[in-house]
Amino acid sequence: MGLAAAYRAAKLGHEVDLIEIDSVPGGMAAHFDFGGLSIERFYHFICKSDEPTFALMKELGIEDKLRWRATSMAYYIKGKIHAWGEPFALLRFPHLSFGAKLRTGLHMFLTTKAKNFRKIESLTAREWLEKGSGKEVYNTLWKRLMDLKFYELADEISASWIATRVRRVGNSRKTVFQEELGYIEGGSQTLVDALVSAYEENGGRLHLATKVEQVVAENGRVSGVKAGDRFFEADAVISTVPTPLVSNLVPDLPQDWKDQYDAIKNIGVVCLLLRLKTSISKNFWLNIVEEGMEVPGLIEFSNLRPVKDTIVYVPYYMPTTQSKWNWTDQQFVDEAFSYIRKINPEIKDTDLLDSTVGRLRYAQPVCEPDFLDKLPPIETPIRGLQIADTCYYYPEDRGIAESVRYGQMMAEAIDG
Numbered sequence: 001m002g003l004a005a006a007y008r009a010a011k012l013g014h015e016v017d018l019i020e021i022d023s024v025p026g027g028m029a030a031h032f033d034f035g036g037l038s039i040e041r042f043y044h045f046i047c048k049s050d051e052p053t054f055a056l057m058k059e060l061g062i063e064d065k066l067r068w069r070a071t072s073m074a075y076y077i078k079g080k081i082h083a084w085g086e087p088f089a090l091l092r093f094p095h096l097s098f099g100a101k102l103r104t105g106l107h108m109f110l111t112t113k114a115k116n117f118r119k120i121e122s123l124t125a126r127e128w129l130e131k132g133s134g135k136e137v138y139n140t141l142w143k144r145l146m147d148l149k150f151y152e153l154a155d156e157i158s159a160s161w162i163a164t165r166v167r168r169v170g171n172s173r174k175t176v177f178q179e180e181l182g183y184i185e186g187g188s189q190t191l192v193d194a195l196v197s198a199y200e201e202n203g204g205r206l207h208l209a210t211k212v213e214q215v216v217a218e219n220g221r222v223s224g225v226k227a228g229d230r231f232f233e234a235d236a237v238i239s240t241v242p243t244p245l246v247s248n249l250v251p252d253l254p255q256d257w258k259d260q261y262d263a264i265k266n267i268g269v270v271c272l273l274l275r276l277k278t279s280i281s282k283n284f285w286l287n288i289v290e291e292g293m294e295v296p297g298l299i300e301f302s303n304l305r306p307v308k309d310t311i312v313y314v315p316y317y318m319p320t321t322q323s324k325w326n327w328t329d330q331q332f333v334d335e336a337f338s339y340i341r342k343i344n345p346e347i348k349d350t351d352l353l354d355s356t357v358g359r360l361r362y363a364q365p366v367c368e369p370d371f372l373d374k375l376p377p378i379e380t381p382i383r384g385l386q387i388a389d390t391c392y393y394y395p396e397d398r399g400i401a402e403s404v405r406y407g408q409m410m411a412e413a414i415d416g
């Protein structure tokens with residue numbers, strides 16, 4: 001979001017400084033070197049509705065780097081993998097009654113066709129799913145996934161947020177029988193590199209490994225940013241850091257605004273990246289609903305982006321209040337690999353070639369029903385200061401496309 005905003009602002013003729021605490025650009029979409037493979041620390045896939053990403057790639061001259069691939073999704077339940085996500089798979093699925101299958105099939109189909117979800121805005125995801133698909137479906141397919149991602153917050157999640165996710169992935173298909181997801185040749189880094197180059201060509205300055213300490217205001221107007229050991233004078237500031245960091249960074253905001261930012265909940269993620277000798281299954285996304293397996297799913301990324309070896313992400317999302325958050329990286333890797341061996345018993349002890357763990361404290365905003373009513377506007381009472389993060393495009397979930405769209409919008413809203 002920050003990069004997209006900075007690039008658009010530079011293109012519009014503003015003098016821009018982009019300040020990033022990390023030593024590399026890209027934020028959650030950044031790459032790192034995984035034993036010689038440049039790959040995202042957190043998995044990234046593209047859906048057919050990600051228009052702002054396509055438009056930006058075209059503008060940057062990298063539209064030929066977009067790739068589409070037939071992918072599949074499945075559920076691991078009661079010791080077996082079951083195909084999911086298309087009508088025949090639904091009919092063959094053994095853990096739901098015929099009536100429940102028809103009901104959820106119709107409910108999900110209608111969800112993919114919905115223009116908006118205003119009518120369900122005041123419902124929780126659980127209420128909406130139980131009403132539309134039925135309790136049997138919620139308890140069999142959804143409950144454990146929600147519990148193992150949001151824990152004590154599971155019953156606070158908004159229906160329209162979940163419905164928007166279902167619609168985004170559900171519409172990313174070649175036919176009704178075939179899901180199709182996208183990736184960028186070379187990974188998200190290809191987009192990040194192209195953005196950084198275009199930004200710098202337009203006169204933008206990038207300051208890496210520089211921590212913003214404070215956004216400074218004078219007489220109700222933004223005057224600059226204290227970062228690293230410098231003061232960056234500015235008559236417009238766009239903040240795209242996670243909203244829980246905002247009240248500390250901007251002490252001049254009114255208290256009721258700070259309270260609103262502080263009330264936005266986030267969960268963290270401990271995201272494992274494993275390199276295996278053998279494939280787990282043919283699926284890109286495997287949901288796990290299994291007694292004794294404390295993770296809601298895994299992503300066999302090499303079933304989307306072809307790379308050497310099998311690359312698997314295992315995201316352990318959780319509120320950071322959970323004691324498991326304090327586990328060591330090795331504890332997570334040991335647990336996840338034991339699950340993988342259970343799912344595919346042909347995988348041997350020696351098939352785990354490499355592993356690494358990425359952690360983020362603010363990985364996923366928790367959006368309750370009527371979330372927009374609780375969100376302060378992007379334009380703050382401090383003139384020239386705009387603030388947004390990934391929760392601002394609710395009911396859309398975090399995603400590169402929406403972050404790009406919001407970044408561009410904020411750059412265009414700079415006055416003067």
Ligand SMILES: Cc1cc2nc3c(=O)[nH]c(=O)nc-3n(C[C@H](O)[C@H](O)[C@H](O)COP(=O)(O)OP(=O)(O)OC[C@H]3O[C@@H](n4cnc5c(N)ncnc54)[C@H](O)[C@@H]3O)c2cc1C
Pocket residue numbers: 001002003019020021022026027028029042043044045046210211212213240241242245269271315360363389390398399400401403
């Ligand atoms: C596990 C996971 C999976 C995901 N999967 C997908 C996917 O499949 N498809 C998809 O499109 N999107 C996905 N996303 C979301 C996607 O990565 C983000 O939407 C996208 O990267 C845009 O993020 P952003 O710029 O809005 O926020 P961020 O990337 O969080 O950017 C905020 C930036 O602020 C910096 N910062 C924080 N504090 C300071 C400070 N004090 N001073 C200076 N800089 C600071 C951070 O280092 C960071 O670079 C995923 C995210 C995660 C975590």
